[in-house]
Amino acid sequence: xxxxxDASQLIGMVTLLGAAVVAVPLFKxxxxxxxxxxxxxxxxxGPYGLSLIADARTILHVAELGVVMFLFIIGxxxxxxHLWNLRGQIFGLxxxxxxxxxxxxxxxxxxxxxxxxxxFVGGAGFVLTSTAIVMQVLAERGDIxxxxxxxxxxxxxxxxxxxVPLLAAVAFLAPAGAVPAAAAPLWQRIGTGLLSLGVLTxxxxxLLNPLFRMLAKAKAREVMTAAALLVVLGAAxxxxxxGLSMAMGAFVAGVLLSxxxxxxxxxxxxxxxxxxxxxxxxxxxxxxxxxxxxxRDWRFICLGVAALMLTKALCIYAVARLAGxxxxxxxxxxxxxxxxxxxxxxxxxxxxxxxxxxxxMSADMTAIIVLSMAITPxxxxxxxxxxxxxxASLDGVEAPRDLRGNVLIIGFGRVGQIASQSPLARGAELSxxxxxxxxxxxxxxxxxxxxxxxxxxADVLRAAGARHARVILVCVDDQAAATRIVENARRExxxxxxxxxxxxxxxxxxxxxLDADHVVRETFEAALTMGRQAVLxxxxxxxxxxxxxxxxxxxxxxRFALETAGGTFAGRALLLGDIDRIDPPxxxxxxxxRPPEDGIA
Numbered sequence: 001x002x003x004x005x006d007a008s009q010l011i012g013m014v015t016l017l018g019a020a021v022v023a024v025p026l027f028k029x030x031x032x033x034x035x036x037x038x039x040x041x042x043x044x045x046g047p048y049g050l051s052l053i054a055d056a057r058t059i060l061h062v063a064e065l066g067v068v069m070f071l072f073i074i075g076x077x078x079x080x081x082h083l084w085n086l087r088g089q090i091f092g093l094x095x096x097x098x099x100x101x102x103x104x105x106x107x108x109x110x111x112x113x114x115x116x117x118x119x120f121v122g123g124a125g126f127v128l129t130s131t132a133i134v135m136q137v138l139a140e141r142g143d144i145x146x147x148x149x150x151x152x153x154x155x156x157x158x159x160x161x162x163x164v165p166l167l168a169a170v171a172f173l174a175p176a177g178a179v180p181a182a183a184a185p186l187w188q189r190i191g192t193g194l195l196s197l198g199v200l201t202x203x204x205x206x207l208l209n210p211l212f213r214m215l216a217k218a219k220a221r222e223v224m225t226a227a228a229l230l231v232v233l234g235a236a237x238x239x240x241x242x243g244l245s246m247a248m249g250a251f252v253a254g255v256l257l258s259x260x261x262x263x264x265x266x267x268x269x270x271x272x273x274x275x276x277x278x279x280x281x282x283x284x285x286x287x288x289x290x291x292x293x294x295x296r297d298w299r300f301i302c303l304g305v306a307a308l309m310l311t312k313a314l315c316i317y318a319v320a321r322l323a324g325x326x327x328x329x330x331x332x333x334x335x336x337x338x339x340x341x342x343x344x345x346x347x348x349x350x351x352x353x354x355x356x357x358x359x360x361m362s363a364d365m366t367a368i369i370v371l372s373m374a375i376t377p378x379x380x381x382x383x384x385x386x387x388x389x390x391x392a393s394l395d396g397v398e399a400p401r402d403l404r405g406n407v408l409i410i411g412f413g414r415v416g417q418i419a420s421q422s423p424l425a426r427g428a429e430l431s432x433x434x435x436x437x438x439x440x441x442x443x444x445x446x447x448x449x450x451x452x453x454x455x456x457x458a459d460v461l462r463a464a465g466a467r468h469a470r471v472i473l474v475c476v477d478d479q480a481a482a483t484r485i486v487e488n489a490r491r492e493x494x495x496x497x498x499x500x501x502x503x504x505x506x507x508x509x510x511x512x513x514l515d516a517d518h519v520v521r522e523t524f525e526a527a528l529t530m531g532r533q534a535v536l537x538x539x540x541x542x543x544x545x546x547x548x549x550x551x552x553x554x555x556x557x558x559r560f561a562l563e564t565a566g567g568t569f570a571g572r573a574l575l576l577g578d579i580d581r582i583d584p585p586x587x588x589x590x591x592x593x594r595p596p597e598d599g600i601a
Contacts, residue, residue: 012052016280019042019044024037027040032377032381035282035377036377038285039282042282042283043286043289044286046288048290049287049291065233065246068232068236068246069232069277071135071251072251072253072254072270074135074153075250075252075253075255075258076266080258080259091158093319093323094154094155094157094159095158097155097319098158100315101311102123103123105122105127106119106124108308109122109123112307114361117173121348121356122357124166124347125344125369126312126365128159128166129156129337129341130342131159131160131341132281132282133341134156134376136278137376152337157251167350170350171354173354173356174354196242196249204253204255205256209262211227212227212262212266216262224269228265228266228270235249235250236249236250285342285373288366290367293364293366297360300364309338309372312339313338316330316334317333317334320333331383332380336376338376339376340368340372345369349362399452399460400433401463403431403464403468404468405428405429405468406428406468406469407428407429407431407470407473409472409475410434410474410475411474412432412439412440412443413436413477415477419473431469433451433460435453435455437452440452451464456481456484456485461492462492466496467496470496471496472489472493472496473499475501476501485500490515498517499518500518501522502522505560509560528552528553
């Protein structure tokens with residue numbers, strides 16, 4: 001029989017889930033992102049809102065496991081060799097940013113009238129960016145594995161390593177008698193941390209893979225999930241016992257398993273827990289915003305948020321530019337990282353215990369941190385919408401000039417690269433142009449000389465040697481651009497054969513009317529291959545599959561010819577409709593099928 005306590009706990013869980021289900025879709029629909037939705041929901045249902053949930057600190061502590069699991073998944077994406085390549089960014093870029101920001105933020109605190117010890121604690125706490133919020137924003141944008149995302153991740157990792165020395169610094173700044181006599185000396189705490197890291201590394205190298213191989217042979221799916229959770233939580237616990245960050249422990253465990261054959265299985269097992277707990281963490285952060293404190297000290301808190309975020313953003317921007325980042329990337333990094341983070345709560349709690357800061361300062365700084373975490377996703381969204389796309393760097397690329405290849409390829413993405421192979425096998429001399437500098441630089445690594453130019457311009461076509469080419473392959477993935485290329489190419493070189501990639505059937509009809517010699521719908525051949533594999537899976541022989549594929553191809557060609565002459569729906573009677581399943585015709589016999597109304601395939 002359920003007790004009153006059980007019912008209240010269930011009500012709390014339903015309230016948390018209901019707030020997330022309502023708020024997050026609304027905020028994402030408004031283009032504000034899920035993080036801001038969670039924070040707003042937490043503020044509404046928390047002890048300083050409607051008081052539907054009273055114990056925000058306990059929820060926040062449990063939900064920190066979401067951050068831990070997030071870092072584990074990020075670690076799975078980073079092989080040790082890749083992490084080693086980032087060492088310069090982690091320790092070089094990270095330390096430069098942290099040191100400069102800490103000095104400037106301490107200066108802001110001193111200017112506000114605080115003793116330098118308290119100002120240092122407040123500034124150091126604000127230096128520690130929220131890993132959870134930044135990672136979530138990067139994940140939603142798909143930037144975590146991009147170069148700009150990797151640089152941000154490197155700095156976050158360095159900041160996670162700082163919690164131990166910062167806690168030691170707080171103890172050093174404490175007044176005489178404030179530090180308990182039983183506190184371990186600094187060298188012992190550092191040694192314990194290094195020992196914990198060593199034990200975790202050894203376990204990752206020699207124990208984890210044999211463990212998962214043994215469990216895989218047992219074919220107990222639920223036990224594999226339990227083992228994945230055990231690895232993540234065990235690594236986090238080991239690091240916490242060693243005085244280090246739980247998130248750092250999970251990240252190291254992920255890196256050690258990144259080359260394991262079980263990597264994808266582990267990611268699948270952890271992902272549902274990670275998403276739920278990380279959302280719970282953001283809800284908990286929203287609940288901790290004490291509106292009474294904000295109302296009491298709103299002038300100081302608003303000025304503090306503005307001064308600290310602006311100072312940190314300017315410092316991060318300057319460091320990014322000094323490190324060679326472009327303006328857009330530097331602004332993006334400064335916007336995302338101009339906030340405090342969850343580790344500041346730990347630092348402030350320890351400083352309050354050792355009387356380095358006062359209770360009033362601790363409450364105000366906590367409110368400033370939470371507000372900065374709430375503002376960051378909103379500011380990042382606004383700036384990203386308003387920012388003009390920065391022109392791509394043209395370093396290492398050159399424009400076409402009097403090219404003489406007998407095959408001209410326009411657009412060298414996935415389609416262009418594959419299409420180039422057959423002409424090369426026959427000994428063709430290629431001229432290749434593309435308007436994406438990154439594509440050009442990447443192609444150079446594989447031995448292709450690609451020139452920079454917009455094939456939709458007549459002067460670029462002339463410079464690329466269109467009049468000397470026997471065939472022009474138009475492989476661009478822009479429908480409008482492909483149409484303009486065909487129009488200009490037909491005027492500039494009426495006798496050159498044009499083989500064009502079409503977006504869909506309607507686009508193919510348009511290109512044929514513009515006198516393209518051969519049009520290839522970009523999904524047609526792949527779809528035919530999938531259909532062939534489907535009938536083979538149904539039991540057809542290779543010969544039957546060949547005959548069925550030939551029939552479908554013939555009917556499509558006949559239908560396309562009718563549509564070219566008579567309009568989009570002229571050949572729709574030749575398209576097989578789902579009604580044929582009632583009276584399946586034998587192949588080779590005319591069907592009287594009723595197709596869908598749009599008739600496009």
